[in-house]
Amino acid sequence: MTRITVIPGDGIGPEVTEQALLVLDAFGLGLEFDVLDHVNAGTFLETGVALSDVDVERITGSAGTLLGAVGDPRAAGTRYARDVLLRLRFELDLYVNYRPVRLPDARLSPLRRAGRREIDCAVVRENTEGLYVDIGGALRSRTEAEVAVDTEVTTHLGVYRVIDYAMSVASRAVCMVDKSNAVPNGGRVWQRLWRAACAERPDLETSHLYVDVAAMRLVQDPTQFEVIVTNNSYGDILSDLAAELAGGLGMAPSVNLNPGTGFGLYEPVHGSAPDIAGTDTANPIGAVLSAALLLDQLGYRDEAAAVGAATDRAVADRRCTADIGGSLGTRAAGEAIRDLLA
Known part of the structure; x- marks a missing residue:
């Protein structure tokens, strides 16, 4: 029997x-x-522990x-969320954040040109490096002389393997997005490894865009993209923009994945939305598509396709x-999806 851990x-x-x-x-199946229903802000506020070592053992012993x-407004600051999400990303080396984006119905697109609405792409985001590694600090905090530094980390291994994954999931085209004209040191690593990867995959249409141009092109004509590969912070931004072009964050699934081990942390992109919690109004589609x-x-491709349909x-x-x-409310919307499973 395949065991799945669940963190509501x-x-x-x-x-x-x-x-x-x-x-x-x-x-x-x-x-x-x-179900680890004790992993939440309430437990963290009570105990100071967001995710225990025992919890991590249960998670690592499962198939996903x-x-x-x-996220909870009572847990001020970023420690709680980082202690759950980033601990799992770093300890399990979930170095790919894969966010597929597909428009299910033209009426949901905010784009005015009908011929450019059919977005069907994926953002492959490097998930364990960049600006989110929490390296930096502050000097003379809370004064007029305050200095704050956040360091962006780029490694050969991190860039190589996320580009390699992006190439492996593409059937037509991959676009690498960076800002190497303004961030030259890490940019050189991305550029060098991107050129090497392109040389090995002449069957794919490959291109490069700076992140500001990529954001503009996504809005102009998202149909031109199949796979976008980029670093942690740019991927975070571009994937949210792409999701909005396909109906909004309530529809958006994602997985934090280690392709080598096959382990993944699957989550909707939308966040905890405490203002509507308990009202039976939340859109369940992002969570359903993450499932x-x-x-x-896990190899159940027909079942996965049936959920999408x-x-x-x-x-x-x-x-x-x-x-x-x-x-419909959350529960009725979920029931409607189950009724339509082929």
Whole structure:
């Protein structure tokens, strides 16, 4: 039996995760769910521990982890979220953040030109380096002479392996995005390894854009992209922009993945949204599609495709939540997807 660890988390996390688990259960695959419902802000505020060593052992002993959301206004600062998300990313070396983006219905696109709405691409983001490694500090804090430094880390290994993964999942085209004209040291590493990778894959259409131009091109015509590969901070920004072009963050799935071990942390992009927690209004599609990514990684490709088709049909029929034009609550929207599973 395949064991999946589940962290419902905070805010709307438990609500959307419940719907994702019900979709997984509907296939009768015999998956076992180990639910770590104590991993949340309440436990952190009580104990000072966000994720214990025992929790990490349970997670690493499973085939993958489904996460709802992490974040609570009571847990001020970034320590709580970093102690959960970044601990898992770094300790399990989940060096790829893979965010597929596909428009399920043209009415959800904010773009005015009909011929340029059909976004169907993926952002492959380096997930363990860059500006998010928390190297830096502050001098003379909270004074007019304050100096703050955050260091961006770029390594040969980190860049090589994320470009290699992006090439491996592309069938047509890969665009590498950086800002090497303004950030030259790390940029040289990205440029050198990108040129080497392109030489090894002449079958792919390869291109390079600076991040500001890439953002502009995404809005002008997202249909030109298949796979975008970039660093941690640029990938964070571009993937959110791409998600908005496909209906919003409530629809957006992701996986933090180690392609070598096959382990992944699967989570919707939307966050904990504490302002709507408990109101049965959260969109469950991001969590459901994250579960579909989990199915695909486990080898259940037909089931994963069926989930994608069911969510598309539910959106087209407006059997969905209000943020994407429907009138259903979270639970009813999840039920609609299950009803449409082929």
